[in-house]
Amino acid sequence: AEPIEYEGQRQVLVTITDVTNTKELERLKQIDALKTEFIANVSHELRTPLAAIRAYVETILNSLDELNKTMLKDFMKTVFDETLHLENLVNQILDFAKIEQKTLKLEKTWFDLVELCQEVIQSMGEFAKSKQVSLEYEGPDQLIVFADRMRLRQVLMNLVSNGIKYSNPENRYKYVKIKLERLNDSVIIAVSDNGIGIPKEYQSRIFEKFFRVQSFKDYKVEGTGLGLTICKEIVELHGGKIWFESEPGKGSIFYVKLNIGE
Ligand code: ADP
Numbered sequence: 001a002e003p004i005e006y007e008g009q010r011q012v013l014v015t016i017t018d019v020t021n022t023k024e025l026e027r028l029k030q031i032d033a034l035k036t037e038f039i040a041n042v043s044h045e046l047r048t049p050l051a052a053i054r055a056y057v058e059t060i061l062n063s064l065d066e067l068n069k070t071m072l073k074d075f076m077k078t079v080f081d082e083t084l085h086l087e088n089l090v091n092q093i094l095d096f097a098k099i100e101q102k103t104l105k106l107e108k109t110w111f112d113l114v115e116l117c118q119e120v121i122q123s124m125g126e127f128a129k130s131k132q133v134s135l136e137y138e139g140p141d142q143l144i145v146f147a148d149r150m151r152l153r154q155v156l157m158n159l160v161s162n163g164i165k166y167s168n169p170e171n172r173y174k175y176v177k178i179k180l181e182r183l184n185d186s187v188i189i190a191v192s193d194n195g196i197g198i199p200k201e202y203q204s205r206i207f208e209k210f211f212r213v214q215s216f217k218d219y220k221v222e223g224t225g226l227g228l229t230i231c232k233e234i235v236e237l238h239g240g241k242i243w244f245e246s247e248p249g250k251g252s253i254f255y256v257k258l259n260i261g262e
Pocket of ligand 1: 162163193196197206213222226227
């Protein structure tokens with residue numbers, strides 16, 4: 001700063017604009033707004049299955065004599081599915097809390113990644129069918145890796161379920177494909193879909209906690225905005241990388257690169 005004359009004394013006037021702080025404040029405000037939206041979202045998501053469970057159980061209790069076995073089984077199936085949905089949601093929130101507290105730990109073992117992919121395709125089968133999405137696998141018959149099987153299963157389930165959730169209703173043929181490719185000491189898992197894709201302006205933000213693409217609200221797709229945040233953390237704890245390519249209206253490919261061995 002230039003010295004200035006003030007009441008006969010030479011003084012220096014310094015003005016500091018704390019740019020970092022202003023930016024940081026903006027960022028915090030943004031997260032806070034997303035968090036508010038998240039709480040509204042989650043409350044709604046918790047209430048919907050709970051209301052269904054309550055209604056079905058109430059019907060069963062009140063009309064036990066009139067219900068035949070098939071009806072009872074159908075009702076119980078719905079109750080079971082809704083319970084799973086609740087369990088997943090609560091687990092996602094708990095995992096997110098572990099990430100924030102930096103207490104998420106891996107338990108690595110040797111296992112066959114191909115078998116895991118088949119298991120994920122199997123588990124997601126019913127959901128995919130309900131949205132007329134075909135689930136596919138391409139890759140070797142066996143690929144043994146050293147990783148946290150349960151956590152990788154979670155990553156794959158999340159990516160595949162996103163592929164199904166954000167499928168394009170206008171497509172006659174809809175697919176989500178898991179592809180495994182071995183590169184020396186690492187493996188690339190690619191989960192691709194021909195869904196609605198991610199608008200370019202939001203692409204830099206989709207791994208952020210609570211972030212969901214606004215325009216997708218029209219599709220009434222349920223979610224917390226935590227799935228990809230959790231995936232990224234799990235992949236990075238493994239020393240791996242996660243990234244994606246997406247073309248709005250065409251589809252997306254999510255890539256996970258992991259070391260195969262210890
Ligand atoms: P959510 O619970 O909202 O699905 P995620 O963290 O899994 O949260 O994803 C964040 C956002 O990224 C989603 O809300 C969606 O807008 C976008 N997204 C994720 N995967 C896909 C995909 N395969 N196709 C299109 N958009 C996707």
